[in-house]
Amino acid sequence: MQIATRVTRAGIPDAAQGAPFLPGPVFAAPFHAAGEAKDAAYVYARTGHPTWTRYEMALTELEGGQACVFASGMAAVAAVFGAVLRPGDRVVLPADSYFGARALVDGFFTQMGVTVVKAPTAGSAQMAHITGARLVWLETPSNPNLDVCDIAAVVAQARDHGALVAVDNTTATVLSQQPLALGADFSVASDTKAMSGHSDLLLGHVAVREPAWLERIVEWRTHVGATPGPMDVWLAHRSLATLDVRLERQTANALALATYLRSRPELIAVRYPGLPDDPAHDIAARQMTRFGTVLGLTFADRAAAEAFLAHATLITEATSFGGVHTTAERRMRWGADGVSEGFVRLSVGVEHIDDLLADVAQALSSVSRVEP
Numbered sequence: 020m021q022i023a024t025r026v027t028r029a030g031i032p033d034a035a036q037g038a039p040f041l042p043g044p045v046f047a048a049p050f051h052a053a054g055e056a057k058d059a060a061y062v063y064a065r066t067g068h069p070t071w072t073r074y075e076m077a078l079t080e081l082e083g084g085q086a087c088v089f090a091s092g093m094a095a096v097a098a099v100f101g102a103v104l105r106p107g108d109r110v111v112l113p114a115d116s117y118f119g120a121r122a123l124v125d126g127f128f129t130q131m132g133v134t135v136v137k138a139p140t141a142g143s144a145q146m147a148h149i150t151g152a153r154l155v156w157l158e159t160p161s162n163p164n165l166d167v168c169d170i171a172a173v174v175a176q177a178r179d180h181g182a183l184v185a186v187d188n189t190t191a192t193v194l195s196q197q198p199l200a201l202g203a204d205f206s207v208a209s210d211t212k213a214m215s216g217h218s219d220l221l222l223g224h225v226a227v228r229e230p231a232w233l234e235r236i237v238e239w240r241t242h243v244g245a246t247p248g249p250m251d252v253w254l255a256h257r258s259l260a261t262l263d264v265r266l267e268r269q270t271a272n273a274l275a276l277a278t279y280l281r282s283r284p285e286l287i288a289v290r291y292p293g294l295p296d297d298p299a300h301d302i303a304a305r306q307m308t309r310f311g312t313v314l315g316l317t318f319a320d321r322a323a324a325e326a327f328l329a330h331a332t333l334i335t336e337a338t339s340f341g342g343v344h345t346t347a348e349r350r351m352r353w354g355a356d357g358v359s360e361g362f363v364r365l366s367v368g369v370e371h372i373d374d375l376l377a378d379v380a381q382a383l384s385s386v387s388r389v390e391p
């Protein structure tokens with residue numbers, strides 16, 4: 020069956036007369052566990068929880084490797100670093116990854132004796148630094164620059180050097196890109212974004228190629244307590260059934276907007292891996308089935324970007340991405356991504372494309388043309 024079909028039922032229990040399709044969230048911290056509690060399926064909600072189990076079954080089926088849910092994307096990212104890295108190890112990070120992942124390594128793991136090397140995602144430049152590394156961390160397409168690296172090529176080289184490979188798959192989602200099938204050891208995502216898609220919860224997950232790693236990842240989650248609440252996990256699971264249709268509409272809208280915006284003289288540049296002449300397109304087309312929901316727009320300066328955002332009515336100014344509502348933000352307001360003052364990350368939602376195009380056109384009328 021196609022993944023678009025499987026995602027509608029993934030993790031849903033077999034039919035039972037009178038039972039709901041997806042049982043509701045279980046609200047419990049301790050569970051009944053008398054005497055020798057070893058045989059109890061659940062004992063305490065930090066070590067295991069029935070609502071997680073169903074969502075993890077769904078993720079395991081979609082990822083093609085056992086999955087473990089976390090309280091947020093960063094909790095999932097931290098679990099891989101925490102389970103893998105030891106003093107003296109070297110980790111190769113994308114210089115342009117989500118800034119939180121870099122801040123975590125720079126601020127904490129380096130103090131524990133881990134060495135970090137950073138190289139850009141574009142051109143798979145991290146490959147030049149794999150010798151001697153314990154872990155190669157990829158993020159493709161990268162947030163917010165939307166560069167892409169060749170996962171299979173990095174994996175092949177990492178194998179030769181005994182390094183593990185983790186892919187932050189947040190911008191693509193497992194429906195559009197399958198890191199484990201491309202050979203990665205870990206597939207990591209912030210399910211806060213398109214996976215859950217409604218901008219109403221924080222969640223993350225890790226899926227592993229080798230089951231032995233799952234034990235370490237779960238151990239980390241249990242000891243750190245990076246555990247999600249049942250309502251959030253249930254909402255994410257409920258939202259999985261529409262992931263394929265959401266992505267279908269959002270990526271079609273994203274391509275239509277990218278195609279229109281790149282023809283407009285008010286912008287300096289438009290990045291979207293789905294544009295045939297985008298620098299990321301060729302590799303993206305090889306390893307992704309869809310090109311994502313996010314665009315990178317470069318306006319001449321901060322004032323132009325702010326004017327565009329202020330005049331758009333269907334583009335809600337907010338951080339995060341991947342949700343059903345179109346949102347955008349000027350990334351330099353955080354100062355951490357190394358982008359220009361006029362850079363706007365646009366996350367495209369499910370609205371009707373005619374309305375989005377009309378809104379973007381009227382918002383651009385507040386922006387001066389860039390002098391050629």
Ligand SMILES: Cc1ncc(COP(=O)(O)O)c(C=O)c1O
Nearest residue numbers: 091092093117162189209211222
């Ligand atoms: C690529 C990427 N990875 C990880 C994260 C962290 O996810 P969360 O905010 O759910 O902790 C983000 C958040 O923006 C992200 O963009």
